[in-house]
Amino acid sequence: MSTKRITKEFAEVSQTPPEGFIVSLPPNDSVHTWHITLQPPPATTFYPGRFGILLTLPTDYPFKPPVVKFVTRLYHPNVTNDSLGNVCLGILKAENWKPSTKIASVLEAIRNLLIEPQPDDPLEERIADEYRNDRATWEQKAKAQVTKYALEDPVFPATAN
Amino acid sequence: MDSEEEYMSPISTDDDEIMQDDSGDELSGPDDFDEDDFDEPDPDFGLSAKDMDKKKTAAHAVSFKVLEPSDIRRQQDDMMNDVNLILDLTKEDAAIMLRYFRWNKERLLEDYMDRPEKVLEAAGLNSSSSSQPKLQAVPGFVCDICCEDEEGLQTFAMKCGHRYCVNCYRQYLTQKIQDEGESARIQCPSDGCGRILDSRSLDLLVTPELTDRYNELLNRTYVEDKDTFKWCPAPDCPNAIECGVKKKDLDKIVPTVECLCGNRFCFGCANPDHQPAPCDLVKRWLKKCADDSETANWISAHTKECPKCSSTIEKNGGCNHMTCRKCKYEFCWMCMGLWSEHGTSWYNCNRYEEKSGAEARDAQTRSRTSLERYLHYYNRYANHEQSAKLDKDIAQKTEKKMVQLQTTSGMSWIEVQYLNSASQALQTCRQTLKWTYAFAFYLAKTNLTEIFEDNQKDLEMAVENLSEMFEKPINELSDPKLKVDIMDKTSYCNKRRIILLEDTAENLAKAKWTFNADLMNGSTLLLNKH
Ligand SMILES: [Zn+2]
Numbered sequence: 092m093s094t095k096r097i098t099k100e101f102a103e104v105s106q107t108p109p110e111g112f113i114v115s116l117p118p119n120d121s122v123h124t125w126h127i128t129l130q131p132p133p134a135t136t137f138y139p140g141r142f143g144i145l146l147t148l149p150t151d152y153p154f155k156p157p158v159v160k161f162v163t164r165l166y167h168p169n170v171t172n173d174s175l176g177n178v179c180l181g182i183l184k185a186e187n188w189k190p191s192t193k194i195a196s197v198l199e200a201i202r203n204l205l206i207e208p209q210p211d212d213p214l215e216e217r218i219a220d221e222y223r224n225d226r227a228t229w230e231q232k233a234k235a236q237v238t239k240y241a242l243e244d245p246v247f248p249a250t251a252n
Numbered sequence: 253m254d255s256e257e258e259y260m261s262p263i264s265t266d267d268d269e270i271m272q273d274d275s276g277d278e279l280s281g282p283d284d285f286d287e288d289d290f291d292e293p294d295p296d297f298g299l300s301a302k303d304m305d306k307k308k309t310a311a312h313a314v315s316f317k318v319l320e321p322s323d324i325r326r327q328q329d330d331m332m333n334d335v336n337l338i339l340d341l342t343k344e345d346a347a348i349m350l351r352y353f354r355w356n357k358e359r360l361l362e363d364y365m366d367r368p369e370k371v372l373e374a375a376g377l378n379s380s381s382s383s384q385p386k387l388q389a390v391p392g393f394v395c396d397i398c399c400e401d402e403e404g405l406q407t408f409a410m411k412c413g414h415r416y417c418v419n420c421y422r423q424y425l426t427q428k429i430q431d432e433g434e435s436a437r438i439q440c441p442s443d444g445c446g447r448i449l450d451s452r453s454l455d456l457l458v459t460p461e462l463t464d465r466y467n468e469l470l471n472r473t474y475v476e477d478k479d480t481f482k483w484c485p486a487p488d489c490p491n492a493i494e495c496g497v498k499k500k501d502l503d504k505i506v507p508t509v510e511c512l513c514g515n516r517f518c519f520g521c522a523n524p525d526h527q528p529a530p531c532d533l534v535k536r537w538l539k540k541c542a543d544d545s546e547t548a549n550w551i552s553a554h555t556k557e558c559p560k561c562s563s564t565i566e567k568n569g570g571c572n573h574m575t576c577r578k579c580k581y582e583f584c585w586m587c588m589g590l591w592s593e594h595g596t597s598w599y600n601c602n603r604y605e606e607k608s609g610a611e612a613r614d615a616q617t618r619s620r621t622s623l624e625r626y627l628h629y630y631n632r633y634a635n636h637e638q639s640a641k642l643d644k645d646i647a648q649k650t651e652k653k654m655v656q657l658q659t660t661s662g663m664s665w666i667e668v669q670y671l672n673s674a675s676q677a678l679q680t681c682r683q684t685l686k687w688t689y690a691f692a693f694y695l696a697k698t699n700l701t702e703i704f705e706d707n708q709k710d711l712e713m714a715v716e717n718l719s720e721m722f723e724k725p726i727n728e729l730s731d732p733k734l735k736v737d738i739m740d741k742t743s744y745c746n747k748r749r750i751i752l753l754e755d756t757a758e759n760l761a762k763a764k765w766t767f768n769a770d771l772m773n774g775s776t777l778l779l780n781k782h
Pocket residue numbers: 395396397398399400416417418419420421
């Protein structure tokens with residue numbers, strides 16, 4: 092519905108992206124799916140990984156929040172440690188989302204989540220426990236998964252529309 | 253001992269009498285209930301002194317009030333008017349403030365007197381001008397939501413000044429109200445703005461249908477925001493119940509309430525009436541039954557074999573007294589024992605005899621014993637549940653019976669009401685009996701359990717007797733002597749039920765029951781978890 096708004100947001104975010112982000116549209120696709128790559132800042136656990144994020148805008152965007160999924164695997168309390176890559180992000184919950192919230196703010200929130208996980212609101216209970224109680228082990232496993240999955244350019248799934 | 257009338261009154265028939273206590277303009281809202289959020293002892297369980305004086309209340313009964321939709325609306329209107337008069341606020345703003353304070357008028361007034369600016373801001377009412385909301389076209393306007401900028405675009409902003417085009421505002425509100433069921437706390441669409449939408453702005457923006465839905469939802473939040481209110485869980489029932497029993501008291505009392513629609517349920521957990529078992533035990537029990545359903549399923553089967561001739565016997569009434577059609581053997585459906593031994597002595601059909609310690613030495617025996625023990629109670633619990641259903645089928649036939657009786661015996665409609673009372677008594681008593689077995693399962697053996705089991709046994713016998721009479725063919729029912737018997741048995745059943753409930757409730761209130769520690773541990777649920 093709000094193509095005007097989406098086009099405007101995409102122009103802004105792709106031209107002056109928030110720090111650490113590269114944003115593009117998949118070839119031959121509508122503006123409703125965005126391919127996003129995030130590299131967290133140096134000296135954080137997930138550096139130097141490059142994480143692919145698939146952002147999908149529902150038809151009633153911006154009244155409904157975007158849907159965000161990691162396409163790169165990561166060992167994180169708030170991201171499902173599987174091929175789905177679902178994320179738990181406060182700003183995207185229906186009770187917090189406002190139609191005036193911009194995708195740039197969502198991206199900021201994602202980067203903050205990689206810098207500072209929120210173990211009290213976990214999707215992966217076990218990883219959250221480890222993060223809280225045995226930070227060194229968590230750090231080590233997270234780093235190992237960065238090396239294993241996140242050093243190449245992220246591969247986005249072919250969008251089936 | 254008290255008359256049956258007095259025992260029954262708080263929950264059974266005369267809600268009207270209880271309601272009349274508050275029918276004046278004296279409001280029974282937060283004034284009576286909300287002021288004690290703190291953990292002071294509350295031995296009366298929300299009974300006001302007034303109620304206590306009025307009649308001696310039974311230990312198993314709680315005082316409560318049924319609120320119909322008009323009562324719920326009136327209470328809200330009254331409070332809005334009060335706040336509107338006392339504070340210099342419009343009715344809309346008073347409503348927003350009250351909702352923000354979850355209808356605790358006293359706290360609202362107090363906080364507002366202390367720091368009006370801060371309170372207004374927290375409730376989303378930053379400045380208190382009373383100008384009418386209106387739609388407006390603003391030159392050079394670009395809507396931050398849809399990015400439209402056409403000339404003459406109608407726009408709207410609440411007092412916070414966040415202005416959006418009317419189409420976006422409408423779509424936002426439609427989604428919040430229709431899809432998300434929100435009402436009392438719909439915020440301004442601006443990111444980070446907590447200003448709450450008032451009903452006058454809403455009237456301006458949306459269609460009347462949506463306004464109706466909005467008001468309906470607002471009504472719901474009034475009830476849902478208050479700990480002392482609960483919706484009647486019966487499908488399509490629009491009533492709510494007001495009751496002062498608090499969460500922390502639920503290990504001491506089982507607050508059964510009854511709606512005007514006839515639904516009897518627990519105010520604590522909204523499950524159907526489960527006296528005498530406290531809410532926490534009910535939760536444990538239901539979970540256990542769900543977890544062990546495969547083990548226990550075969551038990552509650554509809555058909556069993558005659559213990560004597562092995563022909564298949566189907567149970568199609570609530571009564572446990574079975575007679576084999578083939579060999580005429582009479583036995584008890586529960587324990588498969590000879591019925592004649594049940595008649596008066598009821599040789600402990602309800603009681604589970606613990607095996608002596610020596611027998612239960614090895615782990616395998618112990619685990620078999622614990623399964624046997626569980627099945628003993630589950631069997632009886634499930635049987636009453638089943639029987640209550642069968643009794644209900646019979647109750648539906650009762651209606652027909654009553655019509656027949658009128659024609660065959662010449663009795664009037666009033667004169668055949670005793671069958672209706674009997675059917676009601678059977679249902680209520682079976683509901684109670686059912687839960688006595690869940691309760692007994694968790695009880696540790698003390699001298700109190702013996703009294704409890706005796707009461708249980710007496711109620712069992714009374715119910716079986718009545719159930720048996722109740723299933724008699726219509727030509728026997730018209731016998732005036734049987735009518736008197738049924739009426740006697742009905743009131744006897746009710747009396748036995750009250751005796752049992754009083755005994756358990758009194759001991760529960762005084763924390764005298766000992767629960768089986770093994771069964772209470774190893775579960776995530778705790779009796780005092782609040
Ligand atoms: Zn707009």
